[in-house]
Amino acid sequence: MQTALANAGLAPVLAGGLPGSAPPIRRAETRAEPRRSYAADEEIFAEGERTAFFYTVVSGVVRTCKLLSDGRRQIDAFHLPGDIFGVEAGPEHRFNAEAVTETRLAIHRREPRALAGDDGALARAVVAAMMRGLERAQDHMMLLGRKSARERIASFMLALSERLPGQGGAIELPMSRTDMADHLGLTVETVSRTVTQLERDGLIELPPSRRTVVLRHPAALRHLAG
Amino acid sequence: MQTALANAGLAPVLAGGLPGSAPPIRRAETRAEPRRSYAADEEIFAEGERTAFFYTVVSGVVRTCKLLSDGRRQIDAFHLPGDIFGVEAGPEHRFNAEAVTETRLAIHRREPRALAGDDGALARAVVAAMMRGLERAQDHMMLLGRKSARERIASFMLALSERLPGQGGAIELPMSRTDMADHLGLTVETVSRTVTQLERDGLIELPPSRRTVVLRHPAALRHLAG
DNA sequence: CGGTTGGTTGATTATTTTCAATGACGGTGG
DNA sequence: CCACCGTCATTGAAAATAATCAACCAACCG
Numbered sequence: 001m002q003t004a005l006a007n008a009g010l011a012p013v014l015a016g017g018l019p020g021s022a023p024p025i026r027r028a029e030t031r032a033e034p035r036r037s038y039a040a041d042e043e044i045f046a047e048g049e050r051t052a053f054f055y056t057v058v059s060g061v062v063r064t065c066k067l068l069s070d071g072r073r074q075i076d077a078f079h080l081p082g083d084i085f086g087v088e089a090g091p092e093h094r095f096n097a098e099a100v101t102e103t104r105l106a107i108h109r110r111e112p113r114a115l116a117g118d119d120g121a122l123a124r125a126v127v128a129a130m131m132r133g134l135e136r137a138q139d140h141m142m143l144l145g146r147k148s149a150r151e152r153i154a155s156f157m158l159a160l161s162e163r164l165p166g167q168g169g170a171i172e173l174p175m176s177r178t179d180m181a182d183h184l185g186l187t188v189e190t191v192s193r194t195v196t197q198l199e200r201d202g203l204i205e206l207p208p209s210r211r212t213v214v215l216r217h218p219a220a221l222r223h224l225a226g
Numbered sequence: 227m228q229t230a231l232a233n234a235g236l237a238p239v240l241a242g243g244l245p246g247s248a249p250p251i252r253r254a255e256t257r258a259e260p261r262r263s264y265a266a267d268e269e270i271f272a273e274g275e276r277t278a279f280f281y282t283v284v285s286g287v288v289r290t291c292k293l294l295s296d297g298r299r300q301i302d303a304f305h306l307p308g309d310i311f312g313v314e315a316g317p318e319h320r321f322n323a324e325a326v327t328e329t330r331l332a333i334h335r336r337e338p339r340a341l342a343g344d345d346g347a348l349a350r351a352v353v354a355a356m357m358r359g360l361e362r363a364q365d366h367m368m369l370l371g372r373k374s375a376r377e378r379i380a381s382f383m384l385a386l387s388e389r390l391p392g393q394g395g396a397i398e399l400p401m402s403r404t405d406m407a408d409h410l411g412l413t414v415e416t417v418s419r420t421v422t423q424l425e426r427d428g429l430i431e432l433p434p435s436r437r438t439v440v441l442r443h444p445a446a447l448r449h450l451a452g
Numbered sequence: 453c454g455g456t457t458g459g460t461t462g463a464t465t466a467t468t469t470t471c472a473a474t475g476a477c478g479g480t481g482g
Numbered sequence: 483c484c485a486c487c488g489t490c491a492t493t494g495a496a497a498a499t500a501a502t503c504a505a506c507c508a509a510c511c512g
Contacts, residue, residue: 066365066368068372070452072372073372076368094364095364127353127356128315131356133360134356134359138292138320138321141366141367142300142302144411145370145410146299146300146411148468176490177490178490178491182371183371184371185371187468187469188491188492189470189491192491193468193492195492209477210491402458403458412501413502414458415460415500415502416500418460419460419500421460422461434508
């Protein structure tokens, strides 16, 4: 049973089979997989919970985060459609996952039995997801450890615009300022101020809704982002 | 060829075969693997270089880091004996690796051909290393994004004392203050001051060499680290 | 010995946080 | 339909933390 999984899926990935850019996650049209919808801010799983499943985002956005005992929060990643999250080495989840917006997820049982047979595509995708997660984490550590507030916001806007299907420089921010702050290692106030300042400097444009951003000068943002 | 690799090694890991604590990396005594020694501060590979190999630390310490165009540096991890590093998804290394101290490495060819046959242990170890890397990265993002200088130093000392074989609360710091600073997202001066302050507060003790640290009050440090 | 490197300490500055208040928006219920 | 309430975002002023600039010290090395 494990034979089929491993044989079909993982070796090519380890061998360097990943294309340079993130490969689109194509779910083989095998047996239907359980799905579930979550309301905005609904919990998907919590730190310490038993690791029974992992997930693929079908639509919507998910945040995974850790909390300090006094409530300080760090959002380590936002997961967009196609992303896999919730894969753990140990028996317990080491972070929380919550829906940022109304979200639909595909749920995968952790046991390989469920993957056995012909679904090597999922196994391959899992390893690919881990690698991409690690790469993002490394970039994010650089951001958190060494970049200024301005640079962080610029980096974030750019990264999001590249991940979101949104056409051109206009992106719809799915998350609140607080979520941005907890992802970027800043306070809400600093995020708000910095965004405003980038707008005053003409690098971005904010319609009154404040949840849409137009990247007016991507080159300058890229330069800022480092 | 990939069959043997995949079959022997990866599936159990994905299936949740990892014990809760980090499994010791046992290298099967298969065919001898190339090894090499590096002097302190010697480069192992650089960002952008072609990904041909990955490595296991045999002895010594390695740092992997990224640089910003203006020279700011973020050390994303220190790798201790037994650790695997340098595994990449893409064709190029995305960070630099340098020896911190005199170091000895085992060198693994990236192609699965070299792993074929009976060495599933290495393949398993690679996936385990990625998972542990991701877990460490998540903890480190919390540190970089949300902890104070004092908390960062305390966390670092504790984490190091748990990873180093060093008996009791005494640890030998393999890296310079500058390296610590670039890992913790601080400046050298802040690291130095904070370490001194922790000593004055009786939480740690520093022999005049300044490269040894005795954890005087681990409980208090743990509380501080969050 | 002189010179270099790594570490520490001090004074000052800068950036970000904290505390506080206000404004905008959306939903709800009278 | 509209007033009210709660949430989210913004802005301002003050405070705090860490960065920067600058010396200084000790150890190590040729």
